[in-house]
Amino acid sequence: MSTKLKKSYRFAFRSSLFICLVLTVFLCATLLLINQFNWLLPIIFSPICFLVSFFIIQARVERFIYRRVKKIYDDVSLLESSSFSSKPVTTDMKTLTEEIGKFAEDKKVEIDTLKIREEYRKDFLGNVSHELKTPLFTVQGYILTLLDGAIKDSKVNEKYLKRANKGVERLIYIVKDLDMITKLEAGDLSLEKEEFDIIELIHNVFELLEMRAAKNEISLTFDMEYDEPIYVMGDSEKIQQVLTNLLVNSIKYGHPNGTTEVSVENLIKNKVIVRVTDNGEGIPKHHIPRLFERFYRVDQSGSRKEGGSGLGLAIVKHIIEAHDEKIYVESEVDVGSEFSFTLEKTSNKTL
Known part of the structure; x- marks a missing residue:
């Protein structure tokens, strides 16, 4: 995936200005020492020095930062959920730091949310298992007792069948409630106001x-x-x-x-x-x-x-x-x- 460059000239401008100022002062001091001072020379030298410094620094900074920072953009662009990958590469360190900081914070929130959901999922599965196994084992126990011969005892079989039926009714009750709350949480259960x-x-x-x-x-x-x-x-x-x-x-x-x-x-x-x-x-x-x-x-x-x-x-x-x-x-x-x-x-x- 190609990544565009968003240029920033602040670093090159400030650095060039500083170099120009230092060299111009140095030139003036040198001319004064040799008694050859002429205002025309610093006036010509200053803009030339600034422009040369600016273009050299800007080119080097863009090449240095772009080649290294682009890898960061390409790496994070693998995470498709992030909008970070769609932004152009910037050579401005302040902007870059802010973007990466925001990206990291968003990912931290996302990871924390996933951890909470994972814990919630584990609790939910454990609770569902706990709620279902009691009536299931109850029904199974009565049915196995009937299969072992109790079904032939008219005094026992009806009582055990009624108890097994109560266990089944409890299972149906739990499943219905689970179905309803799942639809409510997913927003699939429409209200008829x-x-x-x-x-x-x-x-x-x-x-x-x-x-x-x-x-x-x-x-x-x-x-x-x-x-x-x-x-x-x-x-x-x-x-x-x-x-x-x-x-x-x-x-x-x-x-x-x-x-x-x-x-x-x-x-x-x-x-x-x-x-x-x-x-x-x-x-x-x-x-x-x-x-x-x-x-x-x-x-x-x-x-x-x-x-x-x-x-x-x-x-x-x-x-x-x-x-x-x-x-x-x-x-x-x-x-x-x-x-x-x-x-x-x-x-x-x-x-």
């Missing part, structure tokens, strides 16, 4: 989780009576999943006879904030910054008694951010937690 009543949507989620909440002795309620609809703009199906994930978490980690309360409040002129507040076990503060990471669990013991894919809050965060909105969390151990997110109001809302 529409105007809908957020109060009605919350009612629907309450009805879907009513039996689950009753089993855990958790009461799902509003903070007040909402007699009028509150219209917001968004993908109603995805927002329903956000509310479902948040309420399921509050049910899982709530205390018996506890309460999960949902409120919808004005935030600013064109925004509402939806709050999901419970009086459950709460979350230690040092866990809060990582709550929305994939597979991150507050319980680091590896216990899976509460089930779930470990992706619920990560999905919540991505859905809210896909709406260009914000999600917040506040929590205190043994007091409870509050998750809240914003939505865009529409002109038909009533608050």
Whole structure:
């Protein structure tokens, strides 16, 4: 690949000026010593000396720097991601130093980013393996027991088949969540925004989780009576999943006879904030910054008694951010937690 030369004359100009000044002074001093001083001679000598010095120095500098520096440009041009290779070779050392310094800094940032992504990839693969192997081994264990003869026992075979089916359902649940979060992160999951009543949507989620909440002795309620609809703009199906994930978490980690309360409040002129507040076990503060990471669990013991894919809050965060909105969390151990997110109001809302 040919590389063009971008000339710089500053070094040659300053050097020639310096040489001309020194030689002219030396010439004047010599003429004075021999009593032959004549103003015409220095006046003629100075420009000639300057021009000769300038052209010789410029030619030598260009040849010296170009031949050596061009190799640097050619070497870095092998990295096609860099725009450095498309620039002409400059003989100006200050410009060259700045260009190479910027190039090195960009590459350092790129390498650091790749290292972070590599660590993230390793963690992700480890977490996926950990999440999948438990239900897989469970299903395999029940099937092998049935194949070893338990299938002939009518009292055992149905029970083991039901347990194996639960393991398969858990696998499907994890795979679906993985598929959704992958699409969300890649930007491949399009939102179908529409105007809908957020109060009605919350009612629907309450009805879907009513039996689950009753089993855990958790009461799902509003903070007040909402007699009028509150219209917001968004993908109603995805927002329903956000509310479902948040309420399921509050049910899982709530205390018996506890309460999960949902409120919808004005935030600013064109925004509402939806709050999901419970009086459950709460979350230690040092866990809060990582709550929305994939597979991150507050319980680091590896216990899976509460089930779930470990992706619920990560999905919540991505859905809210896909709406260009914000999600917040506040929590205190043994007091409870509050998750809240914003939505865009529409002109038909009533608050």
